[in-house]
Amino acid sequence: MKTLIDYLNAIPVEARDSFAARCGTSFDYLRQVGYGNRACTERLAINLERESGRELVCELLCPDADWAFIRAAPPPGRRRGRARNRTT
Known part of the structure; x- marks a missing residue:
């Protein structure tokens, strides 16, 4: 994996x-993040992962967040597993 810098x-x-605008910030701010300032x-982190085509990943950019939980969670309103056909 590449570093942000x-x-x-x-x-x-x-x-x-x-690129910075698509990430919602300025290029100077991205450099400050990259250098740890x-x-x-x-x-x-999510914007950077998306805009870099996953060359940068959230887990390395923002390691304090619980990305394992987020990546494993289904979108709101959806359950895991196969959909069941309900008959009433």
Whole structure:
């Protein structure tokens, strides 16, 4: 897995602001997170994973969150397992 700084440094200069905007922040803020001067929030970690095509992963960006629980949880309103046909 790439580190955030490695990933950011590989983005072409002309695409950096666009990438940061899609993540909901500025490129300067992303660099601060990458260097450890700012914390990576759960929301930012999710945005970074999505926008990097999973080259960056939440678990490494924001290790204090319980990502194992989140990844295993079904979306609200849905249950795990096979759907049952109910007849009334």
